[in-house]
Amino acid sequence: MLALSLDMGGTHIGCAVVRDQKILACSSLATESAKGLGSILPLIAQTLQRLLDESGENLDACSGLAVGFPGIIDARTNCILSTLKKYEDAKELDLAVWSKEVLGLSLRMENDARMALLGEQFAGSAQGLNDVVMMTLGTGIGGAVMIHGRLLRGAHAQAACLGGHLPVHYRGRLCKCGNIGCAEAEASGWALPGIIREHPAFATSLLALEPELNFRQLFDMANRGDRVALDVRQHCLEVWAANTVALIHAYDPEVVIMGGGVLGGADVILPFVQNHVNKHAWAAWGTPVIRAAELGENAALLGAVPLLAEERSCDEKATATVRA
Structure with a gap:
């Protein structure tokens, strides 16, 4: 196509x-x-x-x-x-x-997160899988879910795409969605500058010299041993891991795909989240696997073909029903 x-x-x-x-x-x-x-x-x-x-x-x-x-x-x-x-x-x-x-x-x-999941299942790290959760880490935290090979959409079209708005700290930060302590409010790109600046030792950190605060700088400074960067990175890792367990308990996937711009730090993020899932996820059948998205910024673009194919399939079924 x-x-x-x-x-x-x-x-x-x-x-x-x-x-x-x-x-x-x-x-x-x-x-x-x-x-x-x-x-x-x-x-x-x-x-x-x-x-x-x-x-x-x-x-x-x-x-x-x-x-x-x-x-x-x-x-x-x-x-x-x-x-x-x-x-x-x-x-x-x-x-x-x-x-x-x-x-x-x-x-x-x-x-867009659902499109990215379609792309990953069609041409990326979720090929051959029918029960998948995707969590995208970037400016916000997006989510998408596929169950038995079909996207989960819900009666009001918002099922699963609010995967970054599961509360991980009920006395936490106010989220843009209006809720308190969402994963996105606690560990996303838009929230990160405030989280860093609120650290008690921020004034002594190398991050205080940066005109703009983002995850690339955070991970770089953490790798250089900056104490504030290490603390904030650990906080974000724990938020993402807790959110992943919540998504697993909610949607019962075989695999959780993690994508988005923050996955430049996949060598740190994926092992941490997998270890947390191994210890804390309740999955009697086994342990869901945490994988990095393969397609990067192309994931949603490659979701075009399966999305259009889905419509064609529905049209063909409707035509067959009318003829019957």
Whole structure:
């Protein structure tokens, strides 16, 4: 299958032409200065056409456009239910109509973490598995779940994609979702600067000299033996491990896939989380395995083909039911 794919991150949009398990051409559009999604739709269309030209393909051969969006998405209706303060004008846009009118293609939308899980099962570290949890660590903490080979979506389209909003500290930090002590509030990219600066010894840390605080700096300074960095890294590891056990108890996966930008520190993160799961997860059948995502930033883009194939399968079943 040939498809167009968009992965709408908070600061950039990944655009790609995908054939089966291969990305033929891709590009990234910076969106930090954009006034809204509507203002950059013409640029997105131009970029997709350019990528088609580069790959030697054409629109007529494409099965559709798949979009991974950082919010709550009802994939049954392609409706954006919540933008989570990203691309806030998106709820007012009919992207399916735009895709049909401008590209001549049908459109399917899904939460970006679910798209990433589809990609990992299709072409990455979850191939051949039907019961999988994915946790993405980055600016926020995303989640997605597959049970018996099908994405878990729920009655209101938010099942499992709020995997970073499980409370790990009921007297903890206020989360952007309004809850107290969510894993995301305790150990995500947006929360990290505040967590570091609140450390009693922050003024003596090498981190105090940094103009910007992020996980790359945290792990680098921890590797250099900085006490504050070591303490905060340990705190984050414990939060991620506790959240992983909660996800295992909730969804009963064979494997937990961990992805996102923070996985540059996978050599520290994965053994710690696996050891914690071995000690504390209640799984009478055995022990779930913790794996790193293989596809990196391409995971959601490669989720386009299985997402569009899912729609085709549903259409074929509906047609067969009518004929019967």
